[in-house]
Structures are given as structure tokens and as C-alpha cells.
Amino acid sequence: MIPVQGFEGAKVAVLGLGRSGLAAAAALKAGGAEPVLWDDSPEARAKAEAAGFTCADLTRQGAFDGIACLITSPGIPHLYPRPNPVIAAAMAAGVPVDNDIGLFFRSWATEAWDDFDIAPRTICVTGSNGKSTTTALIHHILQHAGRPTQMAGNIGRGVLDIDPAVEGEVVVLELSSYQTDLARALTPDIAVFTNLSPDHLDRHAGMGGYFAAKRRLFAEGGPDRAVIGVDEPEGVYLANQIAMGREDDRLIRVSAARKLGDYGWSVFARKGFLAEWRKGRQVASIDLRAITGLPGAHNHQNACAAYAAVRSLGLAPKLIEEAFHSFGGLPHRSQTVAEKRGVRFVNDSKATNVDSAAKALEAFTNIRWIVGGMGKEGGVAALKSSLGAVKKAYFIGHSARDFALELAPLEHEICETMEVAVARASAEAEAGDTVLLAPAAASFDQYPNFEKRGDHFTQLVQALPD
Template identity: 75%
Template sequence: MIPVVGYAGRKVAVLGLGRSGLATARALQAGGAEALLWDDSPEARAKAEAEGFPTVDLTRHGALEGVAVLVVSPGIPSLYPAPHRIIARAYGLGIPVDNDIGLFFRSFATKDWDGFDSTPRVVAVTGSNGKSTTTALIRHILAEAGRPVQMAGNIGRGVLDLDPAQDGQVVVLELSSYQTELARALTPDVAVFTNLSPDHLDRHGGMGGYFAAKRRLFAEGGPDRAVIGVDEGEGRYLADQLSGGPEDDRVIRVSSGTKLEGFGWAVFARKGFLAEWRKGRQVASIDLREISGLPGAHNHQNACCAYAACRTLGLGPREIEGALRSFAGLPHRSQLVAERGGVRFVNDSKATNVDSAAKALQAFEKIRWIAGGMGKEGGIAALAPHLGSVVKAYLIGHSAREFALQIGDLPHEICETMERAVARAAEEAEPGEVVLLAPAAASFDQYPNFEKRGEDFTARVREVLGQVAADAG
């Protein structure tokens, strides 16, 4: 645990008692603060009370009196579409509002660091798509190189649940826009921006607010190095804002598909090859085509971002290449679940929006596509240019019929459930085809989260393949 500093003997209100909220309460207590906990959910309050924390109804008049700071969990809106009533009251009283990320950055460094040979460093990764894979890949590369490393944030543990830093350790954080928009301290040593596509727009008041939340990691944080994906206009804008000119190697530009030669430092992937260029010449190249844990152009972009971040930490190209080859990928993100009779079954349940689904569809040929769930604004009409490899779609969930209307003449079947979709796709798939779950929708109509949806897909695949094996026997 990282004890929170600066609030010993003072009252700190904590709103939201999920994973990060409870971790925050423990860290505040360890730092000597008096934590006042509240969640609108009775179940969440009961869980906190079972752990020994008293809860205080922060909605009551006067409940925030004497509070030094209000710490808010990431799922609770602080501005758009409207701030939570407790946050609005804190604004009205002039009480600072922060989150666990802000507390982490102000509390992580300690006097113990004075005795370290190598100062611990923090790498923070944000963006719309690929940030989980990029974060996990950086952690994997560092671990394979024998570097002490911890991973937290929007993946794995809450940031305040981390262990105190060791000599030379690297902490890799995945940070969502919900986390970066509110943190009052953001000081990573290396910051990574993967890409930007529309998502969470109601939470941020539109695309500009969404980008502004991501940009805070760089504008507020002032990292020593910035790794910036420049395949979208926002990334090019951000790279330009941070650099003193094209030769400024404090900014490492990253692309999947575009050759970047005229910059002080760039890493890009083209035709399946990663290339690193510095000061006008190529210094390294890696063949990514046969790395099973990183299929498709979107994962090649993730590999470029992770490669660039690890190069800033002193790792060499060859040790990074070896670690890339041993990376197994993350569950629910282009995860190879099974292969039978020349048919591959791939779980990309994390493809919850059109952009991430498009990347998954571009990663494979001859696809039996399982899609659907709780569709987002605009549905899947924007996927039309990316359906050329789809042999047939199997549509599930709340938006199945809406999606069917948006895919035109593409062969499809409304299956409603995952069980039927997997069974029908497996029955009709031929050697060389991929049965791909890339829903392009949220999961909340049938599952509590995308992980459970992916787990159901995996279970149904194994069920069907087990039955096929039994029938063959």
C-alpha cells in the first residue's frame, strides 16, 4: 500500500466504494487521515462496513464541514452530463476534489528513495484503444528484462494498493479519461498516448472535452518523454504542442502504417515490420508478423508504443524483441481461445465501440463475426468499410435487429444469445476462417461487464468443441 501523505489528522471524504475507493480509504488511514466514506449503493456501503470502515451520509447538510478534500471514484461524473450532487456541493463550498491517481502522484516518492541507486520511475499510458494491451506489454517487457516492475490503474490493482517502490523499479499505469480528467497531480516520467476515437462523449461533453481529459496527462504532467500516436489529428496536434521542433527527441512519434523519417525519434510499423528511426536513420527493425500475441495493425501500434516507452527506460532493441515474442496477449483482446480443424476462435470482447471493432475486423481474413449487445450512439453504420472480410455475422443482444438493418446485404443471422451464436458459427465455419467475437457494443444488456461476456464466449467455444470431439470419438 502507498500511504497517502499530506492529510494526517484531517478529514478526507471518499465518494464511491468500489475497488479504487476502498483502496483509497486504506491508504488514507495508513497516512493518518480520518476517512469519511460514502456510496449511493447500500451493497457497497455494507462491504466497506464489513471491512471495518464506518460510513457517513455525505448527502446530508453539513456532512462536508471540515473536510480537506473530496476523493472521487472514476465512475462518478464530476462535470458532464452533470456533477454528482455531493461533488457539486463540494464545488460550492470550495472543497478541492481529487481522485486516487492524484493522491498517488503526491504520495509515491518517499525519503527512502534517497538511498536508492536508481530512482523509481512511472510510465502512464492513456488513449482510446490499446492502452490495456500497451500497459501490459510494457510490464511484460520490463519483467522479461529483469527490471522490477508493478502495474496498476485501470488494469490490475488500484494505484494506492501498490507496494512501496523498490530501487530502480518502474510502475506502469493505465489511465482512463475518467482518471486523468480530475487528478490534481499528474507527474509521470514517461507518458504514452496511443490514439483517439469517439468514446464516453456524454461524460466529457463531446469530443473536445474527451481529448482535453487525455491531454491533461501531458500538459499538466510535463513528462520527461512523451510517446505519441500520430495516426489521428489529435495526436499530431499533441506531439506538435509538446515538441520544440521536428528534431526534438523528447517526443517519440508512433504510427501504424505511416513512415516517420523526418523526426528526432520515431517508431512506426509498416507491412508488419516495426522500425525505429533516430536523427534521420533507422537504428532497429523487428518483424511483428508471426507474433501470435499481437495480431493486426492495431496491435502493431501497441507494440510500437510499448517499444518506444521501453527504449526511453534504457532497454535495447533485441531484448525488447525477445519479450514481444513471448507476450501471450490479454484476455478479451484478440485472444486466441481455441483452434480446431483449421478454424480459429478469437475473443475480442473488449471491442466495445466501433473503432476497436474495426481494428479487430482488419486483423483477420474470412471472419465469422459475432457482434451485438447494448449498442452505442450511431450503432455500427461506420463499420461498413471494414466488413469485406466478414463471411457472415451472428448478431446477439439488445441491438441485434438494429445492427442487422445497418449491415445491408451482408449475410447474417439473428441469434440473440451467445450460446446460439457460437454454435451456429462453429457449425458453419470452414478451414481457414476465424470465429471472432468483436461486439462493437457494450455488454450491459446481458452481462455485468465485457470480461463476463468474453468468459461466456470462451466457455461456449470449449463446450461446442468438446461436443465435436465427443461426437468424433
């Protein structure tokens, strides 16, 4: 746990008692603050009180009298589409509003660091797609290199739930737009921006607000080094905002679409090869094509971003390449779960929208595609340009027939359930085929979340005969 600094003896309100809220309350208490908790759910309040915390109704008149700060969970709106009433009341009362990310950055460094020869570092990763894989890959490379490291944030543990730093440690944080938007302190040593595509637009009142939330990670405190994906206009703009000129190597540009050899420092992937260029010359290259845990151009972008981040710490290219080969990938993200009779089975249940499904479809050949669920606004017609490798589609879930109509004349079968789809796809698959779960839809018609959907697919595949 990271005891929160700066609130000793003060009352601090905590709104939202999920994982991050309870961790924040415990860290505040450990730092000498008096946390006062609230959640609309009686069950959540009962759980907090059972853990020894005090709950008080923050919706009542005068609830913020004597409160030094309000800490809110990332999922609770503070501005758009409309502020939560408790947050609005805190702001009206002049009470600062923050989140656990802000508390982390104000509390991470301690006097104990004065005795360290090598100061701890933080690497923060944000973006629309690939940030979980990039974060996990950075963490994996550091572990492979024998560096002390912890991973937290939007993946794994809450940021205040990690252990205090040891000498030379690197903490790797995945940060969502919800987390970066409100944090009052954002001071990473290395900040990574993967890419940007439409998401959470109601929460940020459009793409401009969404990008602005991501940009705060680079603008509020200013990282020592920035790793920026420049395959979208927003990344190009952000890189231009940071760099003082073409040779400024505080910025590492990253691309999975084109060569970037004319800058001070760049890392890019073309035709399955990662290349690092510095001051106009290539200094390293890695063949990514045979790395099972990083299939497809979207994962090659993740590999470039992770490579750039750890190169900033001085790790050697050969060591990074070794770590790439031992990276198994994240569950539910282009994860190979089995190979049977020459057929590869891939779980990409996290591909819940058109953009992520397209990337999955472009990563493999000879695809038997399991697709469907609770369709999202806009449908899936935009995927027609990504169907070149699909031999047949097996539609499941609520939107099965709608998807079939939108993607006509694609060869297909209406299967309704995962059980039928896996059975039919595996029965028809030939050696060299890939049975790919990339739903392009939410899971809520048949599963509580995409993880349960991916787990079910994996269980069914593993039960198939070898």
C-alpha cells in the first residue's frame, strides 16, 4: 500500500466503493487522514463498514463542511454528460476533487528515496487500443531483464494498492481517459500514447474532449520522455506539441504504418519487422512475424511502443527481443488458446467494436470467424473491407441475423450460441485455418462481460479432441 501524503489529520471524502475507492480509503487512513465514504449501493457501504470505515451520506445538505478533498472513482462522471450530484456539490462548496491517480503521484516519492542510488521510475500508458497489451508487455520485459517492477492502474492492482518502491523499481501504469481526465497530479517519467479512435464520447462530449483527457498525461507535469504513436492525426499533433525540433530525442515517434527514419528517435514496424532509428540511422531490428503473443499490425504497434519505453531505460535490443518471444499475450486479446490438428484457435473476446475486430481480422489468414453478441450503434457493415481472409462466419447472439444481413454475401451460418459456433467451426476447419473469436459486439446478451465470453470459448476449445 502507498500511504497518501498531505492529508494527515484531515477529513477526506471518498465517493464510489469499488476496487479503487476502497484502496484509496485504506491508503488515506494509512497516511493519517480520516476517510469518510459513500456509495449509492447499500451493499457497498455495508462492505466498507465491515472493513472498519465510516460511511456518511454525501448527498445531504452540508455534507462537505470540514471536508478537505473529495476522491472519486474513475467511472463516476464529473463533467459530461452531466456531473454526479455529489461531485457537483463538492465543487460548489469549493472542495477539491481528485482521484486515486492524483493521490498516487503526490504520494509515490518518499524521503526513503534519498538513500537510493537509482531512483524509482514510472511508465504510464494511455490510448484507445492496445494500452493493456503495451502495459503488460513493458512489465514482462522488465521482469525478463531482472528489474524490480510492479503493474497497476486500469490493469491488475489499484495504484494505491501496490507496494512502496524499492531502489531502481519501475512501476508501469495503464491509465484510461477516465483516470487521466481528473487527476490533479500527473508526473510520469515516461508517458506512452498508443493511438486514438472513437470511444467514451458521451463521457467526454466528443472526440475533442476525449483526446484532451488523454493529452493531460503529457501536458500537466511533462514526462522526461514521451513515446507517441503517430498513425493518427491526434498523435502527430501531440508529437508536434512536445518536440522542440526534428532532432529532439525526448520524443520517440512510433508507427505501425510507415518508416520514421528522419527524426531524432523513432521506432516503427513494416512488413513484420521492428526497426529503431536514431539521428538518421538504423540501430536495431527485430523480426516480429514469428512472435506468437504479438500477432498482427496492431500488436506490432504495441511492440514498438513497449520497445521504445524500455529502450528509454537503457535496456538492450537483444534482451527486449528475448522477452518478446516469451510474452504469452493477454487473455481475450488475440490470445492463442490451442492448436489442434493444425488449426489455431484464437480468443479475441475483447474485440467488442468494429475497429478492434478489424485489427483482429487483419492479423490472421484462413479465418473461420465467430462473431456476434449485442450489436453496437453503427452496426458492422464497416468490416466488409476487412473480410479478405475470412472463409466463413459463424454468427452468435442477439445480433446474429442483423450482422449476417449487413455482411452479406459473406458465407455464414447462424449458430446462436457459442457451443454451436465452436462445434461447427472446428468441424469444418482444415489444417492451416484459424478459428477466431472476434465478436465486434458487446457480450451482455449472453454473458456478464467479455472475459466470461472468452473463458467460455476457451473452455469449449480445450474440450475438443486433439
